[in-house]
Amino acid sequence: MSVVGFSHYFFLGLILFSIGALGALTRRNGITIFLSIELMLNSVNLILVSYASTNGNLAGQILVFFMFAIAAAEAAVGLAFFIAIYKHRRTINIDRLTFLRW
Amino acid sequence: MMLETVIFYLFASLAVIFALVVILHPDPVKATLSMVITLFSLAVIYLTIKAPLIAALQILLYTGAILVLFLFVIMLLNIQREISLPFSKPVQLWGSIVSVGFLIGIITNFAIKIKIEESVKNYSLVLIAESLFKENALSFIATGFLLLAAVVGATIIATKVKRG
The missing domain is CATH 1.20.120.1200 (NADH-ubiquinone/plastoquinone oxidoreductase chain 6, subunit NuoJ)
Incomplete structure (x- = not known):
């Protein structure tokens, strides 16, 4: 790999994942929660790619390639959901979106 | 270096x-x-x-x-x-505790054990393409259908909404 060992990349991915989890669990704005989930996806991508180049193996990069496609599909459908919810409720603040609770 | x-x-x-x-x-x-x-x-x-x-x-x-x-x-x-303060609700407090606890737990559990032999290998586009179109050809086609389904689903969700 390089002078910087695998554990550095693992730690960076871990820190980014925790930041993403913090954002997804504490923010109230739907779009920002979605951004935090993208951040978590990206941290896992980093760990996969660094693991792949540490082991001299291509499988991690192929998996990340498919994860890009899945992230694109997820972003399109999720943002369409937000537009539909906004049309109904005029807000995407998740504190006010309680119509599925009972 | x-x-x-x-x-x-x-x-x-x-x-x-x-x-x-x-x-x-x-x-x-x-x-x-x-x-x-x-x-x-x-x-x-x-x-x-x-x-x-x-x-x-x-x-x-x-x-x-x-x-x-x-x-x-x-x-x-x-x-x-956002109008609300960052940690004004108990849900937000618990969320931050959970994520920070996750970070500490993973670091203490896994980070010490990592010891992997490092091999240097350069990946050309040809190798990735061969793996993608030969071994993972079915997954590649499935990804195409996934994206098609996402486009159709997103269009239907975002357009056909009845006010009420």
């Missing part, structure tokens, strides 16, 4: 700082633009670990397509700044 270490720490700190800006900034537009910087830093890190295709796809797909979609939706819906 020294340069790689400097590049890693520079872009790793950039990625972490702007990731913090993403989750702490009340304005969603600025949060999205900080996300662009985080993803660019990650792309540079991908370049240093011999994954140039992933780095290019990161810039083209994530910052070029997905985050522009985010910005488009934010500006379309005219989302205001």
Whole structure:
């Protein structure tokens, strides 16, 4: 790999994942929660790619390639959901979106 | 060899700082633009670990397509700044405790045990293409159908809404 060992990349991915989890669990704005989930996806991508180049193996990069496609599909459908919810409720603040609770 | 270490720490700190800006900034537009910087830093890190295709796809797909979609939706819906304070609710407090606990738990459990032999190997585009179109050809086709389904689903969800 390089002078910087695998554990550095693992730690960076871990820190980014925790930041993403913090954002997804504490923010109230739907779009920002979605951004935090993208951040978590990206941290896992980093760990996969660094693991792949540490082991001299291509499988991690192929998996990340498919994860890009899945992230694109997820972003399109999720943002369409937000537009539909906004049309109904005029807000995407998740504190006010309680119509599925009972 | 020294340069790689400097590049890693520079872009790793950039990625972490702007990731913090993403989750702490009340304005969603600025949060999205900080996300662009985080993803660019990650792309540079991908370049240093011999994954140039992933780095290019990161810039083209994530910052070029997905985050522009985010910005488009934010500006379309005219989302205001968040009014509530960051840790005013018990849910937010518990969420932060859970995520920080996750970080500490994983670090103490796994980080000490990692000891992997490092092999240097350069990945050409040809190797990736061979793996993608020969061994993973079925997954590639399935990804195409996934994207088609996502496009159809997103169109139906975003257009056919009855007011009421």
